[in-house]
Amino acid sequence: MQLTHFGAAAGQIEELAATTRRFFELPQEDRLALDNLRSPHFRGYTRLGHEITAGRRDAREQLDFGPEQPMRPRADWDAPYRLLEGPNQWPDSAQPELRTVVLAWMELLSRVATELTHAIAASLGLPEDQFDDAFVDAPHWFGKLIRYVGLDADGLDVQGVGPHADYGFLTLLLQDGAGGLQARPPRMTEWVDIPPIEDALVINVGEMLEVATHGYLVSPVHRVLPCAPGTTRQSIAFFWSPRLDATLRPVPLTPELAAHAPGVTETEYNPVLPRFGDNALKGWFRSHPEVAARHHADLLDSLLIKGGHE
Ligand SMILES: O=C(O)CCC(=O)C(=O)O
Numbered sequence: 679m680q681l682t683h684f685g686a687a688a689g690q691i692e693e694l695a696a697t698t699r700r701f702f703e704l705p706q707e708d709r710l711a712l713d714n715l716r717s718p719h720f721r722g723y724t725r726l727g728h729e730i731t732a733g734r735r736d737a738r739e740q741l742d743f744g745p746e747q748p749m750r751p752r753a754d755w756d757a758p759y760r761l762l763e764g765p766n767q768w769p770d771s772a773q774p775e776l777r778t779v780v781l782a783w784m785e786l787l788s789r790v791a792t793e794l795t796h797a798i799a800a801s802l803g804l805p806e807d808q809f810d811d812a813f814v815d816a817p818h819w820f821g822k823l824i825r826y827v828g829l830d831a832d833g834l835d836v837q838g839v840g841p842h843a844d845y846g847f848l849t850l851l852l853q854d855g856a857g858g859l860q861a862r863p864p865r866m867t868e869w870v871d872i873p874p875i876e877d878a879l880v881i882n883v884g885e886m887l888e889v890a891t892h893g894y895l896v897s898p899v900h901r902v903l904p905c906a907p908g909t910t911r912q913s914i915a916f917f918w919s920p921r922l923d924a925t926l927r928p929v930p931l932t933p934e935l936a937a938h939a940p941g942v943t944e945t946e947y948n949p950v951l952p953r954f955g956d957n958a959l960k961g962w963f964r965s966h967p968e969v970a971a972r973h974h975a976d977l978l979d980s981l982l983i984k985g986g987h988e
């Protein structure tokens with residue numbers, strides 16, 4: 679689904695896109711000053727080729743951020759996913775306006791996502807506030823500025839981002855006009871293009887919504903094809919996600935809907951964990967193994983993390 683006219687201010691989308699473009703044009707040393715290898719919370723800048731999806735390197739670079747929180751010392755953890763709480767890394771000296779522009783976008787999309795969440799509940803015949811408890815006070819949304827870079831593949835089998843499902847509740851994605859995003863609808867084998875529509879948000883179901891609807895709504899596997907050598911593609915993702923400690927339980931469905939709710943799609947490589955913090959940790963450890971090994975080596979064995987998605 680793609681959503682237009684969702685309440686962006688005049689010029690807001692253009693400003694966001696231009697600000698993001700300027701970030702990726704900063705000197706490499708300014709971007710590396712925010713290297714996510716230094717963040718135990720998986721926040722900051724990931725260099726080209728240092729993210730792994732479906733067991734392979736992605737031809738993209740990115741800036742990851744989330745709710746600004748103090749680091750929680752280990753002694754205060756009730757579960758390992760508390761390591762995801764912490765401060766962001768913003769380019770405040772090299773590009774001071776980025777933080778403000780991006781956080782205004784996150785605030786807008788939090789409102790849009792809340793409204794969508796209410797609409798989804800109503801469309802399932804449930805009270806609008808059905809899912810509110812899972813988000814109350816501390817939704818663990820996160821955001822990602824992404825630039826895909828067309829590499830001279832030299833016969834290598836490159837991917838923009840490899841096949842995966844999003845592990846939050848809903849994803850709201852703004853893509854530029856380059857194209858390359860594809861999804862595989864449930865129980866189908868072919869990939870379908872998700873064409874760029876100007877000023878539209880691509881809305882994607884995340885694994886937590888699949889859990890909550892017992893598979894009536896499916897979190898589709900999607901990917902981005904590599905850009906042609908010498909070209910780039912830009913996207914800005916907002917992952918609307920519950921509190922880290924929220925466990926999503928299947929909601930009651932009418933018999934008509936329940937007949938189309940076969941349960942959650944899991945594979946050996948992708949267990950879907952109903953407590954959001956566990957599911958998020960699975961995702962971060964899998965896609966940023968260098969950060970995990972550097973800061974959390976002792977946790978690697980205890981988490982259900984395997985290489986790929988498929
Ligand atoms: O860049 C895109 O269009 C998709 C990005 C994506 O699927 C992700 O980061 O989870």
Ligand SMILES: [Fe+2]
Nearest residue numbers: 842843844900
């Ligand atoms: Fe995704």
